[in-house]
Amino acid sequence: MAENIFNVYLEDEHQKSHLVLKNAELIKNKEKENEIIIRTDTEQFRVPYLKDKENNVYCMDSEGAPLKLVISIHSNSFFIAPQKRRALI
Secondary structure, eight states, X not given: OOTTEEEEEEEOTTSOEEEEEEEEEEEEOSSSTTEEEEEOSXXXXXXXXXXXXXXXXEEBOTTSOBOXXXXXXXXXXXXXXXXXXXXXX
8 A cells, every 4th residue: 555545444342443444545735734635435534633742633523623532553554443442543
């Protein structure tokens, strides 16, 4: 996979991973600072984000509130879970 192509899995309460996005592409929005575009073969999502002093990235929901997710990165896959659970990306 290319550097900016990845898969996203959601881990449920039984620690079973479910594929959410396959071969998604991450693109920095050149027209809007602090927004990324996640593109798949069939969909495109605009995701606003904030970065703190330690370079931690917080994606925002549609109302501008930070998403409460835990993200783990393994190879070119991301695992995402609610804060109380682990997520793999």
